[in-house]
Amino acid sequence: MMYLILALAVVMLVAVLLPTSRKAVATVEDTQRSDLQEERDLLVSELRDLSVQSLPDTERERTELVFKARLARVLKALDELPPAPSGTALSRPAHLPALLLTLGCASLMIVGGFTFFQSWRYKGINEGEAKQLQNVLKLPALQTRASTTKNPEDIRAYARAAFDAGKFQQSAQAYADLLNQTKNTRDPEALRRMGVYLSTTEQYKQQALGLVQSAVEQDPKEAEGYLLLGYTHMNNGNGQEALDAFLKFRDLKPMSLEADEQIAELRAALGNNATGAELFAQNCAACHGPEGKGKTAPSILSSAAMNDTETLKTLIQKGAGAMPAFPSIKGEALEALVKHVQSLKP
Ligand code: HEC
Structure with missing residues (x-):
């Protein structure tokens, strides 16, 4: 499906861009300008010819006047045309830079769609959401594969992706199909x-x-x-x-x-109530490890604070340095946690 859409897009792109590769067509203004320029050149050369012809003075003056009046009109008309585009290379394809730029962008988009833009789609959302989104995007393809091949591994792959995407009904249906298929x-x-x-x-x-x-x-x-x-x-x-x-x-x-x-x-x-061990597992183990031996934060086993119940309580409630505060752990829970922390000491 994806490839079909891409192929269509390419065809449309070519159709849109094809005319830009044709030779530039002169506009009405271009024709007008060249007509006027031709007439001006003609008048100038006729005026020049007049001066070398042997004509009676009155006759020459009259003709000159007529030509000059016509020349003035032509020059004025030329003046009134919009400025001529600079450069005369009208034989190259019209808008060549635009054509190249558009083609460049388009191929970048198409190539990018398969490579680096894919990861751009997932920017700005957290890892879990990104994974869920990926799973949702994969689902239709996995579903099609599962229902065409009826292969247990394909059905399982679809069921898993649906589960990971939070589509529990779809997933349950797929797992039911799997059990049916494998008779297991x-x-x-x-x-x-x-x-x-x-x-x-x-x-x-x-x-x-x-x-x-x-x-x-x-x-x-x-x-x-x-x-x-x-x-x-x-x-x-x-x-x-x-x-x-x-x-x-x-x-x-x-x-x-x-x-x-x-x-x-x-x-x-x-x-x-939570036990001290549970509170530790829940709040402290992520940094200090399940037994307090240290993980991302240092081991607490040899800390001087371990010997002093009040220091430990203050530390837990107020935090210290990079260690966060846990103001919600108080009363009995705090007592239980401190007891557990102290019991970790070898
Ligand atoms: C986010 C990580 C993190 C969590 C969660 C955490 N700590 Fe800490 N803890 C630290 C760091 C970092 C230190 C070192 C403190 C410092 O900067 O001096 C520390 C130090 C300690 C110390 C030694 C203090 C000293 O002065 O020697 C104890 C005891 C301690 N933590 C107990 C706990 C307990 C109990 C919990 C759970 C309620 C907990 N920690 C949760 C990061 C953490």
Whole structure:
């Protein structure tokens, strides 16, 4: 499709530009000018001839007068024409520089469409959005391929792209096709991703839980299983189970922030406070590493602050240097976090 549009664009471009390559056509003004110039030259030479002809003086004077009057008229008319274009190279194609420039820009656009402009499309949006946009753009092609080849790998590629693009219904449909095609009902990726979509429907949310649970049992090391199990539980109104699943997800993927919002929400709803270890994983591990040994920020294990509870509290609430402040961690949560930080000391 893309190539068809491009080919059409090229044809149209050529059609538009073709006339500019023709020889320049003289305008009305050009013809007028050359007529007048011809007449002027003729009059001048006739006037010159007159002076060498042997004519009676009166006769010559009369003719001269007539010619001079005509010459004056011609010169005046020439004067009144718009200034002549400088240069007389009318045999080159008209607007040659314009033609070259347009052709240059057009080929740049066409070549650029395939190469560097592609990445320009994604400028100004963050990485996640760019990836999502790319996935959305890929979807129609992947869908066509999946439905023509019916190859399980093609169906899976389409289902994955749809899932990554946030098109969960399309994705669930594709995973269902995949299960149909392979007759493999034990495909954890397909089960959990179909399941989490079905859990958003009133009719199938119960069955959905079974699908996602079976996916988690088959692939207990896959973090996504717990994340989707958490959502499926949430959609079924099982707060505590959802929280457990999200926490398990974060255990398996401590650097991911994907479940943090849900965890905080569920905790608030369940009146269940975060433990010091969870607070550390959530707020500190990204810079100091899961065990405080340092990552993008230095290790905290040998810091003098570790020995002083009050210093630690102030540090966490107010920040220091490149370390951000965490004013929202206070009260019991702050106590629990500080206890956990101090427990990290070897
Ligand atoms: C954005 C990265 C970042 C995060 C998140 C972060 N820190 Fe830090 N932290 C730093 C940096 C950088 C330093 C070094 C501070 C400096 O500039 O002197 C530091 C220093 C420290 C120190 C040593 C202070 C000292 O004076 O020796 C402790 C203890 C500490 N952080 C604890 C924490 C705790 C607890 C959390 C979570 C609530 C946390 N940090 C979150 C970046 C971070």
